[in-house]
Amino acid sequence: MEAEKFRAYQRVEAARAKGRPTGRDYIENLISDFTEFHGDRRFGDDKAIVAGIGRLKNMPVTVIAMDKGRTTKEKVGNNFGSPHPEGYRKALRQMKLAEKFHRPVLCIVDTSGAYPGIGAEERGQGQAIAENLMEMMTLKTPIISLFIGEGGSGGALALAVADRIYMMENAVYSVISPEGCASILWKDAKRMKEAAECLKLTAQDLKELGVADRVISEPEEFKAGSRQAKRVYYTLEDLLYEEFQWAKQRPVEQLLEERYQRFRKF
Template sequence: MDILAKERKLLELEKQVEALGNNEAVNKLKSEIEKYKHNEMTKLTAWDRVLLARHQKRPTALDFINYMSPDFIELHGDRLYSDDKSIVGGIGSINGVPFTIVAQQKGKDLENNLERNFAMPHPEGYRKALRLMEQAEKFKRPIITIIDTPGAYPGIGAEERGQGHAIAQNLLKMSEFSVPIISVVIGEGGSGGALALGVANKVLMLENAIYSILSPEGYASILWKDASLAPKAAEVMKLTAYDLEEFEIIDGIIKEPLGGAHYDKRETFKRTKQAIITEYNKLRRLSGTELQYRRTSKIRKFGFFQRFNYDNLGGIKR
């Protein structure tokens, strides 16, 4: 039984118990349900975390922004083609500190998702993001990026308008900035579409977010020719926050309330805000040159692991 099935079962049980009223037997039953909830909601597989990262009720980037920065002013357009609504960006303050905030925005229902293109940016979205980040560099404002996308939009129009080039430009320019950059993966972090906002001094992830080169369905389709093996692929891909922290791909995990971020959004926002401020207070002491050096050095170390010594096996030492 996956996490969504468990969630539905728990909600149905809680609804039935509430209808029974309030007495000693009912209170004991509620206590047992809470124990079951704690046991089942803490033993999560990688696939469970994928489902939570995609949960329809999971808070979106604008939910986080509106909590952390009530004075946020959104800016629009890439000054070349159009305004891509799958990426929102602008200026806002957190605890009195002005930030440039750039985020990938999912919809809350089908209509809104269609408007936001399911948080799959076009090249003009990435160019808008870069325009705002270059403005932040000019005025020495720290940058926050919020990542939540299945990947960059793969349509013909996006390719014609330079999707690959737009992503590559973001990777290059972000590596050169001299201001602090903090990225937070709040849901899905899919492939280059996520990495285009992820070249940061500090990369944080919500506990049940995912960050990977490909969706589990895509991985299973390529490797085993069967998308239904996505749960197996999720385990193999090492895409959870705990896996990525162990590999030193990310720098920290923001714990979620029991059951996922959607169970207590305000607490999730509070923890995220605190994590961002904590990291910013460390980064603001560094010079622009040091920030740039640490950011690029961190990226260059990805993929380097201790070499295996074959001597003990009688093989060749590489």
């Protein structure tokens, strides 16, 4: 009964579950010859975002992935996948290089949100996100954003102004966390299950709203390194490859006009 009523929040829990593949897991399984590049050339290197180049099948691609980390040590080092401004600036730097060398861009999104801290604010968290939104809108190369877990508000959108949005079945994408929403609306964070239902944040809801283009089914047990996970990666590899091949053949003006209209319609 309870389960029936709060299906959205079950997705939220699945999206946050321990052992779920992280950004780095996807890179390791989808991309061969991956070479990671560090730093934003302005302040530092944000480990919440992994960026580099590699091959999707035989196609050179730029990959920018949020990574929550697998072990406790990694999680702390990666700030639990909450980027600082330098993370978004590193991402933008790699996107500009992708544009220069005509590589498609794959963004992998998994964050509870951009980090709300003193340093992040002082270094312009808002400005960094805003710049990505503007620049991605006219980046002259195809972009696909794949949501693999949590898509937390502006912090997720900063890697998701894309030609296509793919969402894993249990990924969520929302303007505010269910807990945050409940505490603002009802002054009670414990009513997050109701809030999750109201926010329309599941992959299926987002497909119906036109925010997501494709929902990728997940196996019953979706753990990093499992055989079932491998099958998901194979499917994804084919889908992404075909989509990039198709997008690369489009005249760039048309690609950008469609990207603009993709967001203009909301």
